[in-house]
Amino acid sequence: MRLLSNPYRRRWIGWGLLVAAFFLVSLHRSSTAVLSGELMRAFDTTATSLGLLHSSFFYLYAAFQVPAGLLTDRYGARATAATGTAVMSAGAVAFGLASTYSVAFGGRVLVGLGASVLFVAALRFCANWFRPDEFGTMTGATFSVGILGGLAATTPLAVAISRLGWRGSMVGLGVAGLAAAVGILLVSHDSPADAGLEPIDDVPDRPDVTDAATLKRYVSDAVREPETWLLGIMLFFMTGIGITIFGLWGIPYLVQTHGISVTEASVYLLVGNVGGMIGPTAFGWLSDRWGQRTGLIVFSTVVFGLTWAVFAAFGTVPLFLVGAIFLFSRVLRGGVPLAFTVIKERHPEGASGTVIGIVNTMGWIGAAVFPVVLGAALDAYWTGDTVNGTRVYTELGYRVAFAIAAAAGLLAAACAILLHVRTRAERPLETGTDLEQPTD
C-alpha cells in the first residue's frame, strides 16, 4: 500500500502501466509481418487486402494523433489512456476471434484507434508527475519501450503463435491489454493531487485538464509557430525513413545484395533495434543532465543522414560493418525523440498532449509516404529479375533509395539546425532545471 501512497513510487507504477499499454501498441503495429502467412490462410486474402489490413493501422494512427492530444489535455491522461487501451484490446480480441475478413478488419481498426492515444497520454502523465529536468529522460524511456514492443513482434510473437496459434495469441494480447486498462484506471491518475497525494518536489502544479476554448487557442498558437513545423518536418523525414528502412526494405536489401537468408538478415535489424532502445533513454538522460535539447537533436539528424550516405556511396557494405553501423547509428540517433520534449516545453503544460500529437502526426505521415517513395525508386531501377515470384532489385536501385534517405536526413538536419539557432537566440539554456516555460 505504501507503494501507492508514496508519490515518488506511485509515479513509476502509473508510468509503468501506461508504457505496458504502449508496448502493446508497438507490438500490434508491427505484428502483421509475423502474422501474414496465418492471415492469408485464415481469410484467403490477396496481397492487397493483407496490405490494407497492415497499413490501415498506420493511417488511423497518424490521423488520430491530434484528436488523441486534444482528448488527453481535455479529459486527462488516465481516462484517455484507459479508454484507448480498452478499445485497442477489445479490437485485438475481435481480431483474434474473427471468422471473416471484414470482422478482422473491423477489429484491426479498433486496435489502431485505441492505440493512437497511448504515446501522447504517457508523455502527458510524465509532464504532471516528473520534474522538467526529468522529462527528457522520460520521453526517451517511453520511446525505448516502443522499440521493445516492436522487437516483441518478431521472434517472441512467432514463438507465441507456434504455441497458442495466432488467434490465441491475439486474444491473449487483448486480455493483457484489458488488464492494463483496469490498472491505468486504478493507478495512473492525472497528477499527484488527482490521486490525493502530496506534491512532488520541483514538479510545478499542473492543470489536470484544459477547457475546450483554451485548447482551441493552444492549437492555433502551435500551428502558427515556425518551430512546430521545423520539428514536425524533421520527424516526417526521420520517422518516415526509419520505419521504411527498418520495417520494410532493410531485409530485402541485405538478402538481395549479400545473398543471405531472411533469418540472418533479421539479426542485423535486431542489432539496430537494440541500439534504438539504448539511444533515446541515454540521450534523454544526457539532455536532462546537460540542459541541452536542440544541439543533441542536430547531432542525431547529422548522424542519420551520414549513415544512409555511406550505404548510398558504397552499395554493398561488408556485413560486419552493416551490424556496427546499424547499432551505433541507432544509438546516436537517440536525440530525435527530444523533439517531443522541445515542443512540450515551448507551450503551456495544459497543451502538452495537443502539441505532442501535432508533431507526431507529421512523423507518421512520413511513415505512410516513404515506403512508396523508396519502393518507386527501387522499381525504377528494376531489371525484370524475379526469384519465386518476388522482385529482385538492383544494387543501383538500393543506392538510389539510400541516397533519398541521406537527402531526407540532410533536410531533417537543416530543420534541426534552424530550430537550434532560433531557440538559442530566444532562450539560452544554462542548467538542466531551467528548461521550463511559464505555465498557463
Ligand SMILES: C[C@H](NC(=O)[C@@H](N)CCCCN)C(=O)O
Ligand atoms: C512516436 C512514437 N514512436 C515510438 O515510440 C517508436 N519507438 C516506435 C517505433 C516503432 C517501430 N516499430 C509513437 O509510437 O507514436
